[in-house]
Amino acid sequence: MGLALPALILPGEALAAVTGARLERNADGTRLILEADSATSWRLSATQRPMRLIVSLPGVTWRGPARLPGLGPARGARWDAPNRRLLIDLSGPVSVRNAATVDGRLVVELGPGTAPGFARLTQGRIAQGQMGGTATARTPARSLPVIVIDPGHGGKDPGTIGVGGTHEKRITLAAALELKKQLEAAGRCRVVLTRSRDVFIPLDGRVDIARRREATLFMSLHADSAPGARGASVYTLADRASDALSARLAQSQNRADAAGGLRIPDVSPEVQRILYSLVRQETKVGSARMARFVVSNLGQSVTLLPNTHRQASFAVLKAPDVPSVLVEMGFLSDRRDEAALNRAPYRAQVARALTGAVHGWLEQHHAGVANSG
Template identity: 75%
Template sequence: MPDPSSRRRLLQLAFGLAAAGLSSPALAQTRRRAAPLPLVVLDPGHGGKDPGTIGVTGTHEKRITLAAATELKRVLERTGRCRVAMTRSRDAFIPLDGRVEFARKRDAALFVSLHADSAPGARGASVYTLSDRASDSLSAGLAKRENQADLRGGLRLPPVSPEVERILFSLVRQETRAGSDRMASSVVRALGGEVPLLPNTHRQAAFAVLKAPEIPSVLVEMGFLSDRRDEAALKQPAHRAKVARALAQGIHGWLARA
């Protein structure tokens, strides 16, 4: 197994990340000294020509995720314990790799993607971390659906070789999976006292938006718009505020241990 510096150079070569602005360790350390508060990147799912799931009464997922992320940003910034940036702050289409690079170029400490998807019979919030093998069929289906967002936006991404995929997953497992799992556990604990949860709340699947190799990342399904009860709740600002407070608690708990 190559040492960490060798793995980093290999990943740079494989994906052209050096040209995309991947920071060196020395530069990252300088930036952290200049901006001591950790940066949390919030990613409101979908947007623009990609509405995401359309709920049983016509609610667009892209609007729910943006409203929830905006509220979460407000709650986090009010505490003064971290900086916050959003991959989108309006109804705009952002490709999946663009969302990941947004966080990487800013040396984010944490990446949180917000969704409210569709899954027949499913109800309640759940949290997902990256794995090359889905923990269950529901997670596999959600990952497949979310990973098609670029196609709905009119993009065609170049194929990635199996060798590069293996390198990427190896790096993710070694460098960020533990941090992502801790974040998922923190969020599940915080959500559990506030909103209904999907059974086996922490799940895993190959979500493309979670593939930043050096940033702990989670995808939060705040509920399912395919369920009338979840949809009705997520349309209410008071419920979204409750979700935001719980997520902020989970994020702060993770940051305290990071």
């Protein structure tokens, strides 16, 4: 519903008063704070033309300043008395990092945004809740999407051991920590690692983390062995492998896990259901799209394996509702790949490419969500 209807107040209903309203700077964005003297409901929405955030406060009289001076992306704000709403005019797209009642006050945290991301905000209400008085109910805003990064292997499972003796589990962890740092610095998503230490985590445990954290995207990092192969590649799930190399990689990874002490039939029925359920079509489409972003971003700075996007039956990619890719950053069985992956600047280069891929994917994902209403 795109129309803004005037709010209805029942006769005799007591109005709360907004007693304070201000825009202030926070760490890397702008924050709106509203205070009311008694309990009242609020709703946050956005419009594209004019580009605006709107806080609807159907039950209040306004005793705050008539106008708030502009700050950051907010060109200014004013109270629209007939419709009982605060209009915040924007100079460009913003993201809403959080909108919630904190200690009785409504706090809306704004950050830099993209046009597709903002378009998504205009598709409905962003958040709503109660503020003022003793009411503490809160509805969290659509907060930043969660990306789960999975450093392959770990603990008693070293992964591949390179020609020069490099343990794969060390390379995957170092690369994942670097990628996390870069993604967090950009501030467009939250990052969860399946492991941040040298510990063994079974494959289904990794899938389970992605599902429990309601991940938008799952990315597993590896640097396995494949005789004669060199360069980075990316894998998505398929029942049948696209080629012999992919089949071998999936087989050896799935087997390494069984040797690590967990057999799939032993896991909980819930996880079994997850592992064995059919991969939904949209998850497949999202995974394939991510693979394309990975290939195009990596291709600008890193040597690629020919036919860079491949498919195989990797257990770690089997979350039915989380688009998932597995990135082989290179092969430790190749001396040049092994030397490169042992260098921090090279891993940073790979992480930059993967960060670009995540951002590209997120933008298209948001646009897709907005288009589908």
